[in-house]
Amino acid sequence: MNAKIVATGSYLPKKILTNKDMEKIVDTTDEWILQRTGIKERHIAEEEATSDLAYEASLDALRNTNITPNEIELIIVATVTPDKPLPATALFVQEKLGADKAFAFDINAACSGFMYALSIANAYIKSGAVKNALVIGAEELTKITDYKDRGTCIIFGDGAACVLLESTEDEDEGILDIRLHSDGHYTDLMQVPAMGSVEPCSKEAIDNRDIYIKMKGNETFKLAVRHIIGVSKESLKQKNMDFKDIDLMVSHQANKRIIDLVAKKAGISPEKTVVTIDRHANTAAASIPLALDWSVKNKKVKKGDTILLNSFGASLTWSAAVIKW
Secondary structure, eight states: EEEEHHHEEEEEESSSEEHHHHTTTSSHHHHHHHHHHOOOOEEESSEEEEEEEHHHHHHHHHSSOOOGGGOOOEEEEESOOOOSSOOOOOHHHHHHOOTTEEEEEEEGGGGGGGHHHHHHHHHHHHHHHEEEEEEEEEEEGGGGOOTTOOOHTTTTEOOOOOOEEEESSSSSSSEEEEEEEEOOOTTEEEESSSSSSSSSSOOOHTTTTSSSOEOOHHHHHHHHHHHHHHHHHHHHTTTTTOGHHHHEEEESOHHHHHHHHHHHHOOOGGGOOOOOOHHHHHHHGHHHHHHHHHHHHOOOOTTTTTEEEEHHHHHEEEEEEEEEO
């Protein structure tokens, strides 16, 4: 059995924070942000929880299928910004959908979270344990963003997107290969120092602003390009393919310069790359499914296309997948 994507969906909160708005918050400019990151605006969740964004994205996907919530067998939510430390955000999504027959759980692999979740759902389907799965990336990164740190606050936004997978007996259709990697030697590159078991939330942690994302941007950039290219080659090689064989590359939307550099080094033309970071900024686990859903809705994807997904996440995770649409 293979797992194929039968529907995509997405949701972005209504409030928008533009680069011009950012100029009023920190010492930066619209021109500088756009040049360095490719971001024009980001969406901000106000009264909505992460599970609310995930729920809306799920409804968007289900509208395009004949599958009802009660037929969903597995729900995985990839997030670093859960509704609560306990229970899993996926359980709130399950309850809101009324997907009573599913089993649900969360995973945390930062910006590679969606890809890790996709690999888990793929394995469940290939094993025959389930016939379908809802894989969601949902984040409210603005809740852990320090708006006094101009190096990070310009980067992040909120949003959710998902794919609905179904089993297929066609070996040449659906998810053909997924590769995952991590390296725990780089945990200091991007982290939230407090609010965990090492440093529980306290007045001192709040005063030190350790409850927000800390990032070493330059080091992360250099590693990202190398690892994305490497894992993409690895996944394509498993199917006797090369970069020339893909019809579309959908990357984690962290920085437009990373996407452009990966495409240049891989010899992939700009027409075959997807860039949506300008519309929603870096949404971590939500960014690849957001970009994929945008591609589907804007008819950038057609049946039979070979799609390369690739990601690079905090401290340190990276992955790639080859999909036959």
